[in-house]
Amino acid sequence: MAVLFLLLLLSLLIFHLGLGIWVIFKHFLTIDVPSALESPVKMRFLHCMFLYVATLGNVLEKLRICSLFRFIQLIQDKIFTRHQDPKVVVTDLHFGTIPVRLFQPKAMSSSSCRGFIFYHGGGAILGSLDCYHNVCVFLAREMDAVLLSVGYRMLPDYHYPVITRDSLNATIHFLKKLKTYGVDPSRVVVCGDSIGAGVAAQVTQALLGQKDLPKIRAQVLIYPVVQGLNFQLPSTQQNKNVPFLTLDLLMMCICKYMAIDLSWKDSMLKGACIPQETWKKYKKWLSSDNIPKSFKNKYQEPLFPGPFNETAYLEVKHMYSVENCPILADDETIAQLPDLFLVTCGQDILRDDGLLYKKRLEDQQVPVSWYHVDDGFHGCILLFDKKPFSFSCAQNILNAIIRYVKHI
Template sequence: MAVLLLVPLLGLLVFLLGVFIWVVFKELHTAEVPSTMKYPIKLRAVHCVFQYAITLGNILEKLRICSMPSFVRFMHDRVAIIKKDPKLLVTNLHFGTVPVRLFQPKASSCSPRRGVIFYHGGGGLLGSLDSYHSLCSYLARETDSVVLSVGYRKYPDYHFPIVYRDCLNATIHFLKRLQTYGVEASRVVICGESMGASTVAMVTQALVGRTSLPQIRAQILISPAVQLLNLQLPSFCQNKNVPFLTQEIFMTLVCKYMATDLSWKDALWNGACMPPENWKKYQRWISSDNIPDRFKNKGQEPQFPGPFIESAYLETKHFFDVRNAPILAEDEIISQLPEAFLVSYGHDILRDDTLLYKKRLEDQGVPVSWYHIEDGFHGCIVLFDRKLLSFPCSQDTVNSVVSYIKGI
């Protein structure tokens, strides 16, 4: 009997090993780790594990056992480092249907503290309160702030614009009860990474003019996507195969969250969904002409947009919604935004989105502080406390954010 039980177990182990070898072989031939990056072998190894989880998730999804995002989130949360910090009181709450996690310093304070509202990354498919727990703990402890982490709902159960709505509703709920949490109304910061950073831009715009609520003191955007229209910017072309956010992963995340069939990803990538009249209107904000020359490769400027395909536009016209493209907001809204701290990475597919939004804000007189990490890559911040798996750019990012928040 024992021998019979070992047969399927060995078969499973052989299958898992075979999938892993296939993933490693594929990544060695497709992923590009620039020679200027620090610890390239470590980055390749971590990326292979990440891709392995995605591949297994895709297999389970095809077998109708569970969805790929659910599996990857489950695996990510299993390896998340959740340590009990004796200096913090951590409370899990629900603001309506939105799960949130509150981090409060235990030490007494003679005055209300600064408040930080944090939106995690993950493209609307990945990421969770647990996977960003250590980061939020660190921010609360090092800045002596009350931190609210928002666990917005995600794909496959929810699509656009649920991330925006959940974050906006949770933020409004928090802003109405600042006194309850010991937060000073004039020192509330909204911070986010990746899709969370994109949502920071959307929410701060949505709060403009709401005189019944405390005004946001500052916004912190770490590697945001502020538009999904021009995907031929220099950073998209230069870093399309750089871990962790490759072109393949990016397009999959975008299409799944936006409920757009993957068959349209080439049209999106080439700009075939961009009507000529829309390009004429928006190119002053999203054209690669706005990117400083030092970030461009000479002679490699792609032709954008590609030949217009009306059917592609009809399938993707919701990409022009300002809740997906905060850079397209009217000047009247942009000019009223709070000061911003922007973090970009040299080896990030979304680097140029940060540069475009920086210019957009500055053109309307919004104070902007910009911190660029040349050897950084997308998503590195979640590894900042993973010891052997951490990178210099991971801690560099967190240090810059902490320094900025402490100056508020």
């Protein structure tokens, strides 16, 4: 028995050692870590750990032990531990079937304070109330705000458009109960990062016609995803292999959530799914011509869109709805939007989504404040308190958001 145990232990050690070596080779062969980052070595280590977990999850899924997504979600909630803050009261609630978490400063400066609704990122795979708990505690405390974090349902069980519907329903419920939570109806801000920022933009547009609800004062979008048509923008070419959101991971998240077979990925990248009349209608908003020249370093304009593939279009056409791509809303809708505070990161594949949305709103005279972090990368705010693995860009972004919100 002891011999069998030792053999099993040795086999596991050899397996994990081999897996680690494979991960390191894959990282250096496929990943670009820009020198502009604050600590390239730290980034390489973190990405290798991320790749190790994802690869192990793939192995477990092939062995039918645990699905990849559930394994990753389990690991993330073990890594991102919740910290208690004596200055913030945290309450777990359910708005119907939607789990939410309320953060209230113990000593609020007034009887009626600002409200802040947060939708987390993670590509419908990662992210959770626990994962973003410390970010929300910090924001609620420093902004002296009642913060609602929405725990929308995700993959692998839920697909498009569940995230937006859950977030919209939770937001409406909260807006109807503002007085219960001591929130001033004229001082409500919505915020999100990554897919959560896209959701914040979608929810803000959906609420424009709700005359019986308080108006949103401002929207804070942190490296948002706001369109799914043009995957040939400068930042896509420049940062397609930069952690933590590579082009392959981006396309997997999109296809899985939108229930699109991954075999259509190349057609989506080339724009072969886009009818000519659709591109003519939206080109003025989605073309790389709208990206400032200073962001087009070594950018080569591709032939876009590619030859039209009707079969591919029928598979992915639900991606092109206005409800899914807030940048496609008509001018009248855009002109009614509240103030925007936009955060973009120089080393982020989604940088240009933010820049396109910025111009879209500015063209309709919507007030826009823009905070750009050249050494920032996608997902960085999650690491703001994870010393020694934190990056100063994350703290800078959160501080900028706090300054903005406190002055509106």
